[in-house]
Amino acid sequence: MSIAVDWAISGQYVTRLLDQAAVFRGYPLAVRTDNGPEFTSRAFMGWASTHGIRHILIEPGRPMQNGYIESFNGKFRDECLNEQWFETLQQARSAITLWRQDYNEVRPHSSCGRMPPAKFAQLHRQRAGDAARASSST
Numbered sequence: 001m002s003i004a005v006d007w008a009i010s011g012q013y014v015t016r017l018l019d020q021a022a023v024f025r026g027y028p029l030a031v032r033t034d035n036g037p038e039f040t041s042r043a044f045m046g047w048a049s050t051h052g053i054r055h056i057l058i059e060p061g062r063p064m065q066n067g068y069i070e071s072f073n074g075k076f077r078d079e080c081l082n083e084q085w086f087e088t089l090q091q092a093r094s095a096i097t098l099w100r101q102d103y104n105e106v107r108p109h110s111s112c113g114r115m116p117p118a119k120f121a122q123l124h125r126q127r128a129g130d131a132a133r134a135s136s137s138t
Contacts, residue, residue: 006089032065
């Protein structure tokens with residue numbers, strides 16, 4: 001997975017990224033977003049409807065209704081964006097990729113049992129696969 005870095009991100013751009021993520025993770029039953037134009041656009045609303053995804057908008061001025069992403073955004077801003085001065089889009093993409101790799105693959109998270117999220121996800125997928133194999137062999 002990655003963090004999209006560009007000059008601007010439209011609703012159509014967001015839907016392309018979500019379709020790419022769905023190849024690996026599948027489509028969600030619902031998404032919760034803020035009221036940004038990329039999430040209230042016809043492209044995004046049509047995409048959600050086409051895939052049967054419930055779109056939940058947070059109330060304006062109530063970012064804690066989407067607390068997980070707001071927490072992530074704060075860490076991302078404090079630890080990466082505020083620490084860099086990007087002169088080119090390529091420089092921004094490189095620095096943000098390095099930060100994301102550290103955040104997901106190296107840094108332990110308390111919410112993941114003090115292990116990096118990538119390791120936690122790998123163990124979760126492995127356990128789910130083991131459980132599915134066990135139930136199909138009985």
